[in-house]
Amino acid sequence: MSRTMKRFILLMMVVLLSACTAPPKKDLALDRVRGELDDLKSNPELAGYAPLAVGEAERALRQAELASGDDLYRAYLVYMADRRIQIARTMAEREQHEQALDELEKQRSDMLIKASQLEADQARMDAERARLLVATTTEDAQRAREEKEQAEQKEAESARAAQLSAEEADQARRLAESRASEAEYARLEADLASQQITSLTRQLENLQLRETESGVVVTLGDVLFASGQTTLVEGGRSSLAEVVDLLQTEPDKKIRVEGHTDSLGDAETNLQLSEKRAQAVLEALVSMGVSSERISALGMGEDFPIASNEDEEGRARNRRVDVILLDN
Amino acid sequence: MKLIFIAFVCLFFAACASVRPDVAIFDPVEQAILVAEAAGGDEFAPVEMRFAREKLASAKKGMEKEKYEVAVYLLEEAEINAELAIEKSRTAKSRRRVNELRKSNEELDARMRATFGDEFK
Numbered sequence: 001m002s003r004t005m006k007r008f009i010l011l012m013m014v015v016l017l018s019a020c021t022a023p024p025k026k027d028l029a030l031d032r033v034r035g036e037l038d039d040l041k042s043n044p045e046l047a048g049y050a051p052l053a054v055g056e057a058e059r060a061l062r063q064a065e066l067a068s069g070d071d072l073y074r075a076y077l078v079y080m081a082d083r084r085i086q087i088a089r090t091m092a093e094r095e096q097h098e099q100a101l102d103e104l105e106k107q108r109s110d111m112l113i114k115a116s117q118l119e120a121d122q123a124r125m126d127a128e129r130a131r132l133l134v135a136t137t138t139e140d141a142q143r144a145r146e147e148k149e150q151a152e153q154k155e156a157e158s159a160r161a162a163q164l165s166a167e168e169a170d171q172a173r174r175l176a177e178s179r180a181s182e183a184e185y186a187r188l189e190a191d192l193a194s195q196q197i198t199s200l201t202r203q204l205e206n207l208q209l210r211e212t213e214s215g216v217v218v219t220l221g222d223v224l225f226a227s228g229q230t231t232l233v234e235g236g237r238s239s240l241a242e243v244v245d246l247l248q249t250e251p252d253k254k255i256r257v258e259g260h261t262d263s264l265g266d267a268e269t270n271l272q273l274s275e276k277r278a279q280a281v282l283e284a285l286v287s288m289g290v291s292s293e294r295i296s297a298l299g300m301g302e303d304f305p306i307a308s309n310e311d312e313e314g315r316a317r318n319r320r321v322d323v324i325l326l327d328n
Numbered sequence: 329m330k331l332i333f334i335a336f337v338c339l340f341f342a343a344c345a346s347v348r349p350d351v352a353i354f355d356p357v358e359q360a361i362l363v364a365e366a367a368g369g370d371e372f373a374p375v376e377m378r379f380a381r382e383k384l385a386s387a388k389k390g391m392e393k394e395k396y397e398v399a400v401y402l403l404e405e406a407e408i409n410a411e412l413a414i415e416k417s418r419t420a421k422s423r424r425r426v427n428e429l430r431k432s433n434e435e436l437d438a439r440m441r442a443t444f445g446d447e448f449k
Contacts, residue, residue: 076401080408083405083409090412090416094422097419098422104430108433112436115448
């Protein structure tokens with residue numbers, strides 16, 4: 001091989017090498033891609049993440065920068081570099097997310113820890129309160145126990161005393177029994193009294209009652225008799241039922257039935273009328289269970305009005321039969 | 329002299345451009361697109377998915393027309409788009425998780441404050 005031939009080959013080798021390694025021409029697309037990588041690497045939020053992917057992007061970009069040859073090939077390399085950078089950026093973002101997730105998880109568990117501490121604090125406070133309560137209760141219990149012991153001692157003493165004399169004990173028992181029956185009796189009486197009071201109260205609500213010097217007076221208005229009549233109207237007996245109930249609450253007291261009239265008409269007639277009416281009420285009461293031995297009837301005529309005889313309303317009030325539960 | 333030059337040119341092309349490729353070279357790219365689809369690429373990276381599919385189709389066409397060099401470039405570009413779609417989908421999901429957890433923490437914080445008042449934090 002001649003020297004010129006050798007030189008030529010050498011030259012071609014150089015050309016070949018330069019074809020593959022020659023610095024590229026000014027390339028806008030390449031500049032843009034380089035800018036993207038620089039942007040990724042200088043981004044304060046993403047810098048340092050996904051180093052392997054960034055390295056790959058770096059290599060792809062350098063390959064594109066160093067490439068020579070046809071535009072198609074170089075465009076391909078630039079495109080690949082661009083995609084590599086985007087992959088690197090995406091992976092960097094994901095790594096950043098993962099770090100954020102770690103921080104958020106930590107934040108969450110810190111919150112839960114804090115919450116459980118506060119809950120524990122509350123529980124401790126509750127427990128302290130409960131402990132104090134228990135302590136107080138224990139003191140109370142202690143006191144109660146001491147009192148009980150004292151009582152038991154006393155009981156034991158009295159038991160011993162009781163043992164000393166069986167007769168004494170027996171007496172004591174009898175006494176206790178009689179006391180118990182007395183108490184029972186008293187209770188029954190009280191019950192009875194309260195029952196009476198209740199029924200009396202009920203009757204007092206329905207009947208026209210007055211307290212007088214001679215005793216309790218039940219006034220029966222002029223509904224019992226028709227005008228001028230001396231027999232009870234139909235239904236008059238039923239209105240006496242309450243009076244009978246009232247009278248039977250005081251079975252020991254005497255009863256006087258007084259008839260009164262208004263001042264119309266002649267006084268003698270009125271007297272007779274009042275007497276007959278009083279007698280009619282007496283008979284009705286006796287027929288309804290009031291003992292005839294404790295009841296008497298009296299005509300009072302027109303001389304004991306309880307209201308004015310000047311008007312019909314007053315006269316109506318004066319036409320009445322008084323049933324008096326005598327105090328003596 | 330002329331022969332040597334031609335030989336160098338051929339050598340150059342052989343070095344820098346691809347030669348007639350095997351049909352099997354489509355397989356990994358199609359695989360990558362399937363993975364990207366499974367990762368939710370159509371939802372999270374629709375542009376990249378389209379690029380990947382279109383470039384794969386173009387690569388196949390180029391191969392049929394025996395434009396091997398272009399076809400190989402397109403194939404590479406299709407594959408890297410599928411790869412980018414996968415990464416973007418995964419990142420979108422991690423972003424969603426971050427947002428969800430952040431929101432959930434804020435809710436927890438509000439609930440704690442409501443329960444424990446100013447003692448909390």
